[in-house]
Amino acid sequence: MKLHELREFIKLVNQSSIEELEWEKGKTRIVIKKGEPAVVAAAALPLQPGEVEQGYREAAATAEAEPVPVVAEEKAPEEATQLVLSTSVGVFYAQVTVGQAIKAQEVVGRCTVDALQLSSDIVSPVAGVVTEILVPDGQLVDYGKALLLVKPQ
DSSP states (O other): OOHHHHHHHHHHHHTSSOSEEEEEETTEEEEEEOOOOOOOOOOOOOOOTTHHHHHHHHHHHHHHHSOOOOOOOOOOOOTTOEEEEOSSSEEEEEOOOTTOEEOTTOEEEEEEEGGGTEEEEEEOSSOEEEEEEOSOTTEEEOTTOEEEEEEEO
């Protein structure tokens, strides 16, 4: 096994919801497990009188000076659309475009894991027109992630 293949395994586990990955090919066996997040403790320093109030004043001044970012609302899919979900973990590549008419069970994309040399087709559950591609090409996706919106016909 080459180093870049091992890095692909580690990247796959880190960027997904997978807690453990076990892979065996011939005499090579790899097990990668996610560990518990490290807890960092901060030591409290003795504060002089008035330092706490000064810290609050500085924080308030900074908060007033900086505008609060507005979080954009996610667009809820229309009731008349059907989600196409990922059937595996891997890097997603769409094989359709927005506005394209598709048939039921037609391949609309592919999920690949290069390190494992695995690839799986993503098929549409319904016939219709692709209204939106939710995941850009080349993005790592988990099992069950929404990939496309299809308006059934």
